Amino acid sequence: MAQNEEVIEALNDLIVINNDRIAGYEKAYSETKEIETDLRSMFNNLADQSRANVADLNNLVRSLGGEPETGTMTSGKLYRVWMDIRSLFSWDNRRAVLENAEGGEDAAKKAYDEAVNAVAFPKEVMDLLVKQQSAIHNAHDTLKRERDRQRDLPQYPLTT
Secondary structure (H helix, E strand, C coil): CHHHHHHHHHHHHHHHHHHHHHHHHHHHHHHCCCCCHHHHHHHHHHHHHHHHHHHHHHHHHHHCCCCCCCCCCCCCCCCHHHCCHHHHHHHCCHHHHHHHHHHHHHHHHHHHHHHHHHCCCCHHHHHHHHHHHHHHHHHHHHHHHHHHHCCCCCCCCCCC
16 A cells, blocks of 8 residues: 555656646746747647646546645746746747746656656556656757747747
8 A cells, every 4th residue: 555655646746747837838828929829839738738647647546546636836846937927928038938948847857757767656657657758858859949949039028
């Protein structure tokens, strides 16, 4: 039973991380100008990715006899880049927005990397986590590539 508790705790930590991603990307989407369709689409897709992750993780936690977490981190350590998103968007350029989103993805990557290396998950759980971990790594790389493309563009505000 102790191993189940450790697995449930680790899965709940990943649920919270994904909830933080959802909140961050929803806020970024709502604060980005409608003309920024590429960013809005990316933010929406990344929030959807985390919603799917949460649904899968919730099912695993329940199957192990646990109660899934529903909140976000209150410590502010993860995704603190979204804490005052309006001030960021009001003066900064696309590159800075993408850098901050990439920083949030760094935190999610770290959480998944630590989880898969720290807990002895059952095979079916590990398979799912590795799949989610890979998707988060890909999201990070996409944000990084997009950020790098912005290197030579002038600054302009993303909100009205």
